[in-house]
Amino acid sequence: MHKYLIILVSALIMLNISGCKDVEEKENEKTNQTSNKEDQSDELILPMGSDDHSYANIAQVKTNHIHMDMNVDFESKQLKGEVRLDIENIAKTDSLILDVDNLHIQHVTLDDGSKANFKIGKRDPIFGSPMLINIKPNTKSVTIAYETDPNSKALQWLSPEQTAGKQHPYLFTQGQAILTRSWIPSQDAPALRITYSADIHVPSELMAVMSASNPRERSESGDYHFEMKQSIPAYLIALAVGDLEFRAIGERTGVYTEPKMAAASENEFADMEKMLIAAEGMYGKYKWDRYDVIVLPPSFPFGGMENPRLTFATPTILAGDKSLVSLIAHEMAHSWSGNLVTNASWDDFWLNEGFTVYFENRIMEEVYGKDYADMLMLISEQDLRKEIEELDERDTHLKLDLEDRDPDEGLTAIAYDKGAFFLKMLENAAGRERWDEFLKNYFQEHQFETITTEKFVKYLNENLIEPENLNVNIDEWIYGPGLPASHIKIMSEKFAKVDEAAEAMKNGKDLTEIAFDASDWAYQQNLHFIRSIPTDYGPDKMAEIDKAFGYSKSGNSEILAEWLVQSIRRGYDVDKETTDFLTRVGRRKFLTPIYSELIKTEEGKKRALEIYEMARPNYHAVSYITLDGMLGYEPQ
């Protein structure tokens, strides 16, 4: 957004506001329990604020603290209550602009007890609407009474049948990237940090947990109080409500989940405390007091989400053999990269995810050894190369330009894997010891701050590249396309073994023998093997491989999802397994490749739509919005 345009448009808005007070007042009187979005949408069109994906005017007035008092109503699938925003009116402006999306606002009160005028602008399907509240120069807080919509994008309301226990309903939120505005009227930009507290009221047989201080036991009354005293961006506010049980793992670590999954989760995450100690050993003390994980129902749209103090995780990582715990290392690493030092905008998303994949890999190396970590990086490299082929060139730069686009479009292997390979290259150039010292200082000196790519580059130049006189080309990584030739090359004996096995398979060696030799393979090796199956293998060959390796029955979701894609591609019948997987699991990363493979043929497309029709009610908005688009599905 050009600065002059902002000034011009802002001036016009101010004129408009002072000119139409009567209309607004009447409008606000009219507003009652029911939706007010229709009567308020009369063409208040605001530009984005200083962030490309937020209307909030955080440069003029900023929220310091949010307090929520909310009832969780499973009957109507709504949160109902109020939030108080404690604000600092830096520019002594008369309007506070928030982000909202499909919220039903009842009224707004200022700290002096007066009712405030407010207006909700035109709704954009991606960004939601600006909500403009008239404040006074000395206003210290505004309180907003409202209800969420049953179709709020952040919230997923699950019926008892959609849970493991089948007895109780369940609710969870997903805020990143710009969904917090669909359950909390807020200045929803990552450049702004806030603290928060909450009083949440739930049916007394359920427990509520948040990205904050958490209960260990159910409260008799169903009332829970939460505090998050460290400042965080709004996308990290999170809530889950269900029939939950807590199991301690280490002194500072534990897991929440439904009783049915408690034992499995406790076993799977047994190394969590060790991981935390390893992480601290490298990049400084853990700053968030406790690190717990909640294992959600399988419709959770992501693998994991780094909500501070309480990572939200998919149950698809419960493989039974700890083989997928690198995901926990990843979300834990975000406690430094992302949560302590946060990307200032979604164009800088690689500062969150690239650093985190790098750090995740270091934790895995500490706890499970270099061979193991190297295999993970090789899988990363495969993902990256594949995605580079599919992306527009402009989206293969680390620094993105997502103006006017859904920040979700930045969620690619570029931010994650190119980002991590960039840092690996720097580590290699500086030497591990010097690099670790640099990174530790980086986290320390920027803690509880947000950072742009440009600011990071400056810091990198001043604190590592210049003093060490390193000969590295950082521009080709940050502003250039693809994977630069200067990336480090990873050698893995374990993957060499897989390559040999794949070669032997091609040369006609007996598959049961190959599978016998492969019985001690790590899951990454199996994944690599499945990815190495020749493209011209037909259904019969796939059936033989399946018979020898049992991939269709794998309890490892990464292996199964990859196997389904490769099988569908080769016409091998996995319809039953595919249907079962797609109706049970809502994790977008698994769904999109399977559906997109299915729709490559006419017949497959028909089948995909049949399955989707059944499965869609089990998906969170994050997943079904993507899939509706992909499948050309129009909800009735």
Ligand code: BES
């Ligand atoms: N923060 C991300 C998830 C995310 C990113 C949600 C952007 C919404 C917008 C999380 O840390 C993540 O990366 N999860 C991955 C797992 C990880 C091991 C790569 C996932 O969900 O698959």
Ligand code: ZN
């Ligand atoms: Zn991440």
